[in-house]
Amino acid sequence: MDTAxxxxxxxxxxxxxxxxxxxxxxxxxxxxxxxxxSWLQVPADGTVPGCDAPPLAGAGWTLHPVGNAPQGSVQARxxxxxxxxxxxxxxxxxxxxxxxxxxxxxxxxxxxxxxxLRLRVQATPGKTGPDQSTVWLQLRHQPRAEAEAPLLVLEVxxxxxxxxxxxxEREAAQCGRGVAQNLHAHIRLGTGATLQHLRIAVPGAxxxxxxxxxxxxxxxxxxxxxxxxxxxxxxxxxxxxxxxGHHAEAHTAGLLLAAGxxxxxxxxxxxxxxxxxxxxxxxALASGNARVVANxxxxxxxxxxxxxxxxxxxxIPLAGxxxxxxxxxxxxxxxxxxxxxGATWGALPEDALFYARQRGLDDASARALIVxxxxxxxxARCIDHPELLATWQDSGWLAGTIARHLATSQEVHHG
Amino acid sequence: MNTPSTLLQVRNxxxxxxxxxxxxxxxxxxxxxxxxxxxxANGSGKSTLGLALAGHPSYRVVSGQxxxxxxxxxxxxxxxxxxAGLFLSFQVxxxxxxxxxxxxxxxxxxxxxxxxxxxxxxxxxxxxxxxxAAQQLGLPEAMLGRPVNExxxxxxxxxxxxxQLALLQPRLALLDEIDSGMDVDGVRxxxxxxxxxRAQGTAFVVVSHYLQLIESLEPDTVLRLDxxxxxxxxxxxxxxxxxxxxxxxAAEAVGA
Numbered sequence: 001m002d003t004a005x006x007x008x009x010x011x012x013x014x015x016x017x018x019x020x021x022x023x024x025x026x027x028x029x030x031x032x033x034x035x036x037x038s039w040l041q042v043p044a045d046g047t048v049p050g051c052d053a054p055p056l057a058g059a060g061w062t063l064h065p066v067g068n069a070p071q072g073s074v075q076a077r078x079x080x081x082x083x084x085x086x087x088x089x090x091x092x093x094x095x096x097x098x099x100x101x102x103x104x105x106x107x108x109x110x111x112x113x114x115x116x117l118r119l120r121v122q123a124t125p126g127k128t129g130p131d132q133s134t135v136w137l138q139l140r141h142q143p144r145a146e147a148e149a150p151l152l153v154l155e156v157x158x159x160x161x162x163x164x165x166x167x168x169e170r171e172a173a174q175c176g177r178g179v180a181q182n183l184h185a186h187i188r189l190g191t192g193a194t195l196q197h198l199r200i201a202v203p204g205a206x207x208x209x210x211x212x213x214x215x216x217x218x219x220x221x222x223x224x225x226x227x228x229x230x231x232x233x234x235x236x237x238x239x240x241x242x243x244x245g246h247h248a249e250a251h252t253a254g255l256l257l258a259a260g261x262x263x264x265x266x267x268x269x270x271x272x273x274x275x276x277x278x279x280x281x282x283x284a285l286a287s288g289n290a291r292v293v294a295n296x297x298x299x300x301x302x303x304x305x306x307x308x309x310x311x312x313x314x315x316i317p318l319a320g321x322x323x324x325x326x327x328x329x330x331x332x333x334x335x336x337x338x339x340x341x342g343a344t345w346g347a348l349p350e351d352a353l354f355y356a357r358q359r360g361l362d363d364a365s366a367r368a369l370i371v372x373x374x375x376x377x378x379x380a381r382c383i384d385h386p387e388l389l390a391t392w393q394d395s396g397w398l399a400g401t402i403a404r405h406l407a408t409s410q411e412v413h414h415g
Numbered sequence: 416m417n418t419p420s421t422l423l424q425v426r427n428x429x430x431x432x433x434x435x436x437x438x439x440x441x442x443x444x445x446x447x448x449x450x451x452x453x454x455x456a457n458g459s460g461k462s463t464l465g466l467a468l469a470g471h472p473s474y475r476v477v478s479g480q481x482x483x484x485x486x487x488x489x490x491x492x493x494x495x496x497x498x499a500g501l502f503l504s505f506q507v508x509x510x511x512x513x514x515x516x517x518x519x520x521x522x523x524x525x526x527x528x529x530x531x532x533x534x535x536x537x538x539x540x541x542x543x544x545x546x547x548a549a550q551q552l553g554l555p556e557a558m559l560g561r562p563v564n565e566x567x568x569x570x571x572x573x574x575x576x577x578x579q580l581a582l583l584q585p586r587l588a589l590l591d592e593i594d595s596g597m598d599v600d601g602v603r604x605x606x607x608x609x610x611x612x613r614a615q616g617t618a619f620v621v622v623s624h625y626l627q628l629i630e631s632l633e634p635d636t637v638l639r640l641d642x643x644x645x646x647x648x649x650x651x652x653x654x655x656x657x658x659x660x661x662x663x664x665a666a667e668a669v670g671a
Contacts, residue, residue, distance in 0.1 A: 349509070350472075350473075351509040352509050354471055354472070354493060355505065355508065355511070356511070356523070357470075357492070357493040357497070358469050358470070358494075358496075358497050358502075359519075359520075359523035359527075359579065360494055360498050360526035360527040360530070361494060361522060361523055361526050362494050362526070365522065365526070369514055369519065369522060370511060372513070372514070373511050373512055373562065373563075375513065376514075377512040377562065
């Protein structure tokens with residue numbers, strides 16, 4: 001038996017021995033994930049059943065230029081996890097799944113992973129420090145199988161600035177069947193590197209989606225992640241931020257939109273080093289009988305002098321009787337730190353709604369404008385790149401997505 | 416029965432806010448192009464009248480009638496009133512975080528234009544008009560690209576209200592203490608804009624405590640509101656007397 005297949009089978013055995021995530025598991029108890037088999041639906045002959053989608057190039061990941069922005073020095077390798085040598089290269093340097101709360105997802109990923117993409121963003125030759133131009137990347141991912149475990153490894157070299165727009169949008173015309181997608185992304189930021197990461201995850205209504213982003217930051221590295229996610233029958237977005245180097249900074253913003261569907265965001269941050277900063281902010285908008293859970297768990301390890309932590313979770317029910325769970329949590333093991341956290345449940349601001357209606361906007365337009373504004377303000381507080389946000393805003397994607405969400409909310413409400 | 420010379424006709428309006436009765440019985444008429452000044456002590460119901468006429472859901476009309484250009488104003492929702500040409504300048508205009516001022520105003524203007532059967536303005540044409548109006552009102556052009564009222568000073572908020580008034584060109588504008596927080600140039604801009612719009616037929620109900628502004632506006636009528644009722648009606652002389660004696664003495668004089 002080849003080593004790639006042996007590794008996958010070992011992961012599967014480990015998973016079966018350890019068992020799946022228990023329904024009362026503290027990290028998942030508000031929205032328990034579907035059972036193990038949902039993430040491992042592979043026939044006995046080992047072939048992965050295809051959906052109706054036409055085959056895509058590469059590993060489900062496709063890399064696209066963004067405007068006229070420089071592409072810089074980007075090494076991209078699409079690797080076959082069923083080939084022993086390529087599997088070694090694909091998983092090189094990645095930690096084993098371990099035994100944490102979400103480890104069963106990681107073991108299931110090892111067991112099913114067929115292909116992956118490794119990206120390395122390097123400094124532009126001949127330029128150093130502030131002269132480095134920002135590298136812009138756009139990654140799109142389309143599912144290729146009913147059960148799949150895509151992998152992305154992204155390394156940003158010391159001092160390099162990178163903008164990454166990562167999109168997961170189902171194109172209904174390509175495939176109407178639900179898929180189970182257990183995706184893992186490992187991000188490594190070198191000393192002084194910056195990654196501004198815009199993530200869009202819009203699954204099909206019948207999709208089971210679990211995305212795990214693991215980011216590790218070296219000294220003075222900065223990571224900004226803005227996530228826009230919509231609900232499905234099960235949708236988990238879990239980000240683990242590992243602030244290993246002093247003065248590392250991580251900011252995340254999550255805009256969660258769920259109308260009669262399920263959606264959970266988990267952001268786990270660990271401050272290992274001194275003078276590190278993290279900020280987690282989430283805005284959850286739910287309607288109908290949606291179930292939305294937003295978790296922010298931050299741990300400040302011993303010795304993390306002058307660490308600064310901020311968590312702010314906001315939930316707004318738009319219509320119907322959604323279940324909105326907001327869970328800010330701090331674990332502080334060092335004295336000399338600053339930490340604030342809070343959770344707010346509320347309605348859209350009535351004074352602003354009336355103001356807009358008094359100027360002639362109908363109720364739906366006023367609500368859409370205000371929600372869009374709240375979303376843009378949220379993203380702007382996280383992503384320190386007005387040009388990126390302006391370009392993206394001008395595309396109308398956010399406005400369209402929010403308008404569709406509010407329209408669905410209305411339908412759910414009236415239905 | 417409404418007459419063509421009356422744009423707004425209010426009869427015996429009674430308004431509750433929550434469990435509290437604020438307006439007991441208010442009647443007034445406003446003709447096209449007319450300017451009515453509304454004075455009154457704090458808590459007399461001036462802002463409540465404006466918000467109730469504009470259709471704020473928290474201000475419940477218990478009884479009475481209001482006709483706007485022959486139509487039942489109270490049967491319309493807030494946006495229908497705005498589209499019919501009723502504009503309220505807020506005493507404390509709220510923030511709308513993340514929504515750029517120019518997008519907000521253009522969306523509002525196009526909603527009103529659509530109701531009037533006019534073609535919507537594209538971003539280019541709108542910006543040209545907005546820049547011109549902002550310049551005339553002393554509002555820095557940068558304010559157009561900032562989120563609505565966010566981080567604006569009191570005077571900037573009021574100038575932003577004037578900008579919307581100038582662009583929306585309503586048939587009736589209710590200005591609630593538009594001069595508060597304004598500097599001298601701002602007050603001058605208010606007077607100039609009101610004069611220009613009055614010349615085009617816009618009517619005004621202006622809430623103010625300051626005689627200098629009131630005199631500059633050359634009102635047709637001055638009303639004093641007291642405890643939810645119109646206590647006195649007159650001309651500029653009434654405003655001058657209130658400025659001399661204050662509201663307490665004005666009430667005593669009527670009582671005597």
